Ligand SMILES: NC(=O)c1ccc[n+]([C@@H]2O[C@H](COP(=O)([O-])OP(=O)(O)OC[C@H]3O[C@@H](n4cnc5c(N)ncnc54)[C@H](O)[C@@H]3O)[C@@H](O)[C@H]2O)c1
């Protein structure tokens with residue numbers, strides 16, 4: 057049963073802005089990431105300050121009251137770009153007319169767990185949400201799955217939405233990409249904005265492969281850094297791949313603000329286009345780079361005219377080959393596990 061939309065609004069719906077309002081649905085709106093994400097979206101960080109956004113928040117019934125508190129704060133922020141804020145506990149209503157959907161709502165892992173340990177707890181959320189998207193989302197809907205294990209949850213959602221192109225279901229490895237930029241910047245003594253051509257391949261898990269093979273700093277390759285195999289293999293790769301666990305150990309809770317920021321980066325680039333040579337996005341594999349079709353895996357991607365495209369033709373050395381294959385194999389195992397559970 058749906059709860060009544062609260063319909064908070066600082067502005068009349070019909071007030072003038074150049075473009076029609078964009079409907080953005082955020083699940084898990086009362087959670088930690090939701091709290092960080094909603095204010096960034098409403099501030100214009102997602103689609104620019106001149107694009108009116110109507111927010112549609114989905115929560116479980118027990119958390120609707122907390123979501124109402126967040127909606128009150130959104131209202132009190134008087135964001136010029138924010139239109140209406142409606143709250144639902146029914147996915148069918150929440151995804152009605154959605155142009156963009158952030159699928160965040162799900163349980164985070166605790167210390168000592170791997171993200172795949174959440175498959176049985178969270179996987180069941182994403183089938184019904186895929187069906188609800190299929191039933192009522194806008195024709196141009198773009199879906200980003202943040203809730204873990206994000207890649208396989210995105211696959212579950214996509215498999216329940218036969219009328220939506222599978223290319224519209226993506227999972228978030230942008231946080232891993234940003235972590236890789238930050239680690240390389242620290243090692244190279246440069247600013248993150250001076251780095252280009254970093255890739256995160258595979259799963260948002262410890263098997264992910266943050267790849268510096270093609271990386272540049274200020275347009276120049278980094279042979280001295282790549283020659284330091286101890287740093288690349290024993291420091292950089294595990295630091296990036298295990299950063300989520302390190303954050304949990306330090307904060308006592310999983311990353312929230314950096315995850316929200318990466319979610320903004322992912323969807324902003326998807327809608328407005330990438331500005332660097334490429335970024336990392338988990339999308340449905342078409343078999344590129346020998347990654348099996350039918351899994352949602354991270355690739356080097358550009359976004360052009362609202363579509364992710366895999367950057368083709370990169371040379372893959374033996375070390376990278378083994379790493380990419382290992383993460384793809386894990387995704388195939390996760391797919392088999394959710395098939396076994398009847399989730400796809
Ligand atoms: N992909 C990434 O890089 C990345 C990064 C950080 C966190 N995460 C994942 O994001 C998820 C959310 O993290 P968080 O810190 O916000 O957790 P949280 O526990 O603070 O919030 C989760 C919210 O989701 C809600 N929720 C649960 N089931 C729901 C459902 N069926 N529909 C709608 N809402 C529902 C809960 O009520 C809660 O408010 C976790 O799975 C976490 O592991 C992913």
Ligand SMILES: O=C(O)C[C@H](O)C(=O)O
Pocket residue numbers: 164165171204231299300301303310311
């Ligand atoms: O690691 C986690 O469980 C949370 C998130 O996926 C992260 O990478 O920070």
